[in-house]
Amino acid sequence: RPLPWGAGYAEVINAEKSEFNEDQAACCQISVRRREPGLEEDEEWLILCSTQFLTGHYWALFDGHGGPDAAIIASNYLHYCIKQKLEEVVGGITEAQPPMHLSGRCVCDSDPQFVEEKHIHASDLVVGALENAFQECDEVIGQEMEATKQTGGCTALAALYFQGKLYVANAGDSRAILVLKDHIVPMSSEFTPESERQRIQHLAFLFPKLLDGEFTRFEFPRRLKGDDVGQKVLYRDYFMEGWGYKTVEKADLKYPLVHGHGKQARLLGTLAVSRGLGDHQLKVIDTNIEVKPFLSCIPKVNVFDFALHDIKEDDVLIMATDGLWDVLCNEEVAHVVRSFLAENRTDPQRFSELAKCLVCRARGKKRGHQWMLDDSHEASYDDISVFVIPLHNREED
């Protein structure tokens, strides 16, 4: 598939340190068929020739775990789910304020006021469509993988340029940022067992059977041992952002529901992410405990309105899997982006070259048996995938 408006993409499999790739990427145009308001499905076919399309541009990254299968299905289906969900609400999208009734018929004179009062805009329908599309895609993956006896899951980070706005929907630990001339705009935040600890612990509080007596829902700074029993140690429960001291009972020696810190944090000792698609069959090893109830497939959607910003020639959207962000922070990536684009102003392939450059930075260089970054920190051993999407001279619909 051709990249819309010359965006750049690069990936490297396990930093070329093995052959097993779990990252997947997708990009395409999304054509949303406009329905004539007030026409039934069958009447509509009569005027199909006059039907107009709204065009969106879509890029997505999927970071698989437990195999590449879920990521592959998601990369083949998510854009279709988004197209479908957008078409379901397209009648409300073309005006700034969506009508209370999709048909456009006004049942109650004050309907527009109710919609106004709730501050519902066309962009809210796109956000809702993306939220519903992720949920739909998760169901498709569940059915598909059950039918084919495949397993595994994936994170999903999707960007949609539609009607003059950029929507970034994220479920997992990939990240998207806008690198603008003067500043960086984060377009996503990461969902991990650590960042979603309270949601996960709360679920275990509401449904203790989900832990089947094998895990403790409490968080402790480290795994407890026999010597800790009877002592008061630091802990957190679901309702706490702060910490307290708890007298350790024998049940607290069980493995914690959320455990570890940073990249080592795990949900049920099993997963490093708390949102994403798939994992319908995933069980904690050697148990009957399902992981899926603790996972969410719902993305957080951030919106960037181009009408409110003066976009410069070198402004870009950077999307990348955690392989990049584990070793490079936003500021480091922005620095590479700005200096690379300034030095390569005329190269028609400069966005692809920049994507490669970012991937190579995170992959590092081999020194002896280790892969090292320029600053002699350890490089990324994960799959690394990067999109560089120019924001200037974007195609207008």
Added chain:
Amino acid sequence: RPLPWGAGYAEVINAEKSEFNEDQAACCQISVRRREPGLEEDEEWLILCSTQFLTGHYWALFDGHGGPDAAIIASNYLHYCIKQKLEEVVGGITEAQPPMHLSGRCVCDSDPQFVEEKHIHASDLVVGALENAFQECDEVIGQEMEATKQTGGCTALAALYFQGKLYVANAGDSRAILVLKDHIVPMSSEFTPESERQRIQHLAFLFPKLLDGEFTRFEFPRRLKGDDVGQKVLYRDYFMEGWGYKTVEKADLKYPLVHGHGKQARLLGTLAVSRGLGDHQLKVIDTNIEVKPFLSCIPKVNVFDFALHDIKEDDVLIMATDGLWDVLCNEEVAHVVRSFLAENRTDPQRFSELAKCLVCRARGKKRGHQWMLDDSHEASYDDISVFVIPLHNREED
């Protein structure tokens, strides 16, 4: 009780428009007894004479509903719960990094590293103590009101100055802001059926029986009617920040779990707040549906570290119930604060006078049958309570 360090307080009952007051205020010093680490309770009594105290300063506002009873109990108990919870963790509070074990004994050599890795600071123990204190106070209120056959609930906004930091814990729709020389620092956010819609809808999704078939968990821009059945109308479910269209079924005509907009928003058609204390017995009128499962008594705690800021002479903390904030925004309040304090630099009662001034502003003036603000908007008809707490020259422990 005397106000610590000369803070100002003022209140007005229903803007003096009736005699029924549901607001309550409290303020006091909190003395937290330090325990000698490693000593048992009974040994400790032997050295009580050498025991030191840590002193905190506490201010709180409670806005009652369904009668003043819960607010009165909360104003008498919350500071005691906070003192108790602070004493339970005081052994960990006096050092910058709390020990893994409250006893101070090190079970595992790397314990300090685990605590370090989790970024646990003494202030996290204070946050945890406040979270636990609200929960404890809610239980006390539940028992007390059951025993005395009282009913009702209240919001709670508590400020604690302790060990050089200001902690503001909020459960409800009161608000605290710092008015500093150059800017405003919001120290709380409001918890209402609208701001907590997704949490509330999600609970109804997980436990549909809580609605007893009488309510719909979906949100619509307005209450639906028979004419809407079969049509596609705007809606939101628990997982949506955006909006979608849903084909209306008969069940959607039920009263919505969260309904209305702004000050009219209601939980189960009953309550205007979604967090607070009390309401253990509250049922939806003419039904057996309990409201309490949808309420949270857990505060969100914000911390302000005075060591990181240069506090000027006229810098103050403003705490007020919704009676003030319904008619005055943060900027308007800050403007009144700054100009009043600049004009009354020598008055020893200036903070109390400022509190009165703010209350009078929100109460407005009677013109004919209506109470009006200076800008000829309608004034507040609610109870109004305001604390003005100077931050400069604060007592150090």
